[in-house]
Amino acid sequence: MSSLRQDSLTGRWVIIAAQRQGRPNEFRDRLQQMPEQPTTSDQCPFCPGREDQTPAEVMASGRASEMPANGPGWRVRVVPNKYPAVQSDTKTTEILPSTLMRTQGAAQGGHEVVICCPRHQDSLGTLPADHLTEILSTVRQRMVALAQQQSSARYVLAFGNQGPEAGATLAHAHLQIITTPVVPAVVVDKIENFIRHKKSTGRCLLCDSLADEEADGARLIASNNTWAALAPWASRFPCEMRLIPRRHCPTMLDISPEEVADLAALMSLCLKGLNNHAPGAGYNVVIHNTPLAAEGRQGYGNERFDGLIDNAPDIFHWHVEILPRLTRQAGFEAGTGFAINSLPPEEAAVILRPERR
Numbered sequence: 001m002s003s004l005r006q007d008s009l010t011g012r013w014v015i016i017a018a019q020r021q022g023r024p025n026e027f028r029d030r031l032q033q034m035p036e037q038p039t040t041s042d043q044c045p046f047c048p049g050r051e052d053q054t055p056a057e058v059m060a061s062g063r064a065s066e067m068p069a070n071g072p073g074w075r076v077r078v079v080p081n082k083y084p085a086v087q088s089d090t091k092t093t094e095i096l097p098s099t100l101m102r103t104q105g106a107a108q109g110g111h112e113v114v115i116c117c118p119r120h121q122d123s124l125g126t127l128p129a130d131h132l133t134e135i136l137s138t139v140r141q142r143m144v145a146l147a148q149q150q151s152s153a154r155y156v157l158a159f160g161n162q163g164p165e166a167g168a169t170l171a172h173a174h175l176q177i178i179t180t181p182v183v184p185a186v187v188v189d190k191i192e193n194f195i196r197h198k199k200s201t202g203r204c205l206l207c208d209s210l211a212d213e214e215a216d217g218a219r220l221i222a223s224n225n226t227w228a229a230l231a232p233w234a235s236r237f238p239c240e241m242r243l244i245p246r247r248h249c250p251t252m253l254d255i256s257p258e259e260v261a262d263l264a265a266l267m268s269l270c271l272k273g274l275n276n277h278a279p280g281a282g283y284n285v286v287i288h289n290t291p292l293a294a295e296g297r298q299g300y301g302n303e304r305f306d307g308l309i310d311n312a313p314d315i316f317h318w319h320v321e322i323l324p325r326l327t328r329q330a331g332f333e334a335g336t337g338f339a340i341n342s343l344p345p346e347e348a349a350v351i352l353r354p355e356r357r
């Protein structure tokens with residue numbers, strides 16, 4: 001039987017409909033044929049030796065000290081996005097006027113690309129955990145730096161698109177960091193749910209959710225000293241994964257090296273599980289943090305958020321999502337905002353667990 005489940009964190013409803021797995025699909029072959037990932041590329045701007053095809057790097061790790069910047073020898077390299085979605089505060093001084101019916105503002109912020117590895121054919125799922133640790137440490141450092149540099153920033157998001165079905169336009173593994181002046185509505189929704197749960201129980205929503213899932217066990221995928229990964233109760237996507245730090249902390253900006261290394265180890269297990277189940281599958285990785293404090297910042301469009309957590313700046317519990325793109329969303333999702341998922345998370349957790357491999 002189908003069930004309609006609600007995600008306690010986002011408030012989103014999802015139809016879990018296992019019986020839809022058997023429905024006829026004339027396009028199934030096309031969906032299951034994962035596009036071949038190019039193993040080499042003559043034109044890839046992220047490959048070593050073509051550093052001059054990106055904007056000058058803002059950071060690189062792994063290169064010997066005698067090697068020049070913007071040349072080969074790096075393990076992780078960060079550059080400004082050549083085609084940014086937002087423009088740095090220092091470059092945008094124009095005021096865009098709003099009317100009652102047409103609200104707007106300058107798309108201010110930072111937009112950087114973290115090139116994850118020198119080898120074109122590697123991905124987050126194939127790299128060793130210590131390399132993932134280096135990538136995540138780099139992401140953390142650049143999030144801190146962008147939040148400081150961009151006075152417009154009210155939110156800083158790090159995410160990755162792997163594969164064209166997840167929105168990637170370049171095959172070479174990379175993550176992106178964007179700051180926005182507007183706190184995204186999905187974050188405000190979560191904060192309202194954190195506040196509601198705190199008022200009714202006195203506790204953190206995600207701390208409680210993690211304790212509940214560990215006691216139940218049906219949706220747990222893997223865990224270590226400081227992290228746990230689970231298939232969310234109301235998963236929107238088949239094989240969706242939520243990675244939750246055990247320590248209550250609002251943002252990745254404030255975590256310890258041990259927590260970074262443990263996240264890398266767990267993320268590596270999760271992505272290997274996905275790749276075993278669906279080799280070459282596309283996915284998004286999203287790192288969710290609390291918004292930046294308002295003091296001295298010039299964001300706009302935050303009427304719903306401003307004041308919400310003034311008395312509870314630590315209410316948010318940061319987390320990471322892995323959203324595989326094994327199926328496409330259709331008209332029902334577009335019309336309602338809630339998904340139909342034909343793979344129950346209890347089955348997904350069994351598929352993804354490392355002991356199966």
Ligand SMILES: [Zn+2]
Pocket residue numbers: 041044045046047119120172
């Ligand atoms: Zn490349």
Ligand SMILES: [Zn+2]
Pocket residue numbers: 204205206207208247248249316317
């Ligand atoms: Zn918590």
